[in-house]
Amino acid sequence: QVQLVESGGGLVQPGGPLSLSCPASGLPFGGFAMSCYRQAPGKERELVAGITSDGGSTNYADSVKGRFTISRDNAKNTVYLQMNSLRPEDTAVYYCRGRWALIGMDYWGKGTLVTVSS
Secondary structure, eight states: OOEEOOBOOEEEOTTOOEEEEEEEESSOGGGOEEEEEEEOTTSOOEEEEEEOTTSOOEEEOTTTTTTEEEEEETTTTEEEEEEOSOOGGGOEEEEEEEEEGGGTEEEEOOOEEEEEOO
């Protein structure tokens, strides 16, 4: 059974940091491109950051460039999202996604809530 389980969400003050992690199980993690999405209340789910299967390339939404960093540890089957200088508009449920397009495998976690508020 494939599982992606996000953790690390919570309440943080504006300007503060927060680190999310997403360990994966039940899949050949090293073959999957991993990404983090978020969905704010009343808004569509959007891509925040992505990283290739070997960790060699990353991409970010313009709104988080320079503040968020995605990384992965293939030995631990885990992807990380370091979020700095958080803003109230970063408040959302954050989701982890693993995708191996070549073989049509696509999995999502259940999400973790991040609230940025004073």
